Amino acid sequence: METKAILDFICRRRSVRRYQKKEIAAEILELLMKAAMAAPSGNNVQPWEFVIVQDPQIKEALSRVHPWVYMAAEAPAAVVVLGDKSSESPPPHTKYRKDKVHRDTYGQKF
Ligand SMILES: Cc1cc2nc3c(=O)[nH]c(=O)nc-3n(C[C@H](O)[C@H](O)[C@H](O)COP(=O)(O)O)c2cc1C
Numbered sequence: 001m002e003t004k005a006i007l008d009f010i011c012r013r014r015s016v017r018r019y020q021k022k023e024i025a026a027e028i029l030e031l032l033m034k035a036a037m038a039a040p041s042g043n044n045v046q047p048w049e050f051v052i053v054q055d056p057q058i059k060e061a062l063s064r065v066h067p068w069v070y071m072a073a074e075a076p077a078a079v080v081v082l083g084d085k086s087s088e089s090p091p092p093h094t095k096y097r098k099d100k101v102h103r104d105t106y107g108q109k110f
Helices: 003-013 027-039 056-063 067-073 096-104
Strands: 046-055 078-083
Touching: 046 067, 046 096, 056 067, 056 078, 078 096
Parallel strands: none
Antiparallel strands: 046 078
8 A cells, every 4th residue: 555545544533432233253353453453552462452342232231331431332342351450561772670660761660
């Protein structure tokens, strides 16, 4: 794809909150997960797990977790992204000392 086409594609992207009642093919979901997992992460730790939810009852329950995820109930599939907070690692140039690294790196201990 040439540069202008890529920029056009990016600028035409919109959030969609109403969906067709069509099942999403497994190959499409797999492609989407491949794209999601191509995202960069600090130190390339990739501290995520993606859970594809298609069960209507679980989507319904998810849609009530927060006011801004009401659309999950009607979506053919929802993706829950889990972040692994324990995967945080110290910067490569710092000799690892958990108590010190966090204070030095972020200005506070947590
Ligand atoms: C970090 C982040 C969190 C967001 N959270 C929600 C959300 O909880 N619910 C929702 O409906 N939209 C959410 N959005 C979508 C934004 O509201 C939307 O991208 C913004 O209004 C611009 O509209 P557009 O995506 O159609 O260009 C989120 C966007 C970002 C970047």
